[in-house]
Amino acid sequence: MMPKSRFSAGAYLLLVFLSGALVGGLSYRLYAVSSVNATRDAGASKLSPAEFRRIYIDSIRAKVNLDPHQVDQVNQILDDTRTQFGEVHAKSRTDIQTIYNEQVEKITAILREDQRPAYAAFRAERERMRQQVRDRQQKR
Numbered sequence: 001m002m003p004k005s006r007f008s009a010g011a012y013l014l015l016v017f018l019s020g021a022l023v024g025g026l027s028y029r030l031y032a033v034s035s036v037n038a039t040r041d042a043g044a045s046k047l048s049p050a051e052f053r054r055i056y057i058d059s060i061r062a063k064v065n066l067d068p069h070q071v072d073q074v075n076q077i078l079d080d081t082r083t084q085f086g087e088v089h090a091k092s093r094t095d096i097q098t099i100y101n102e103q104v105e106k107i108t109a110i111l112r113e114d115q116r117p118a119y120a121a122f123r124a125e126r127e128r129m130r131q132q133v134r135d136r137q138q139k140r
Helices: 002-032 049-064 066-110 116-139
Strands: none
Touching: 049 066, 066 116
16 A cells, blocks of 8 residues: 555656646746737837838728729828818817917916916916927927
8 A cells, every 4th residue: 555655646746746837937938928019119210201101092092903093092082081181180279279369368366466477477386397208209
């Protein structure tokens, strides 16, 4: 009976060791997996609108087998769409600026006379910070 219990103990010990190694390996694999990054590679340059359009037109021409007249029509549709987007963005910026100006007026109205210069300085500082962020984003 002695050899059977030693064999069983050894087998259980080996089974526990192997299961620990398996769990450890899987855990390390899950931990070490790199996450997906939705941004472009740091080395890849951003396409200009003209380059993007050329690639888009070349792709649609090849995949859909467009004739030259259809390519001209697609270009016109893209021009019209760009114009519409520009109009919507301009209107949106105007609407946002109007809402912001109303906010400033309302806040100014509740302030005492001695608080208004400090509020104006606060707004100027915030605008400088906003401009710095815009400048950094444009450099990218």
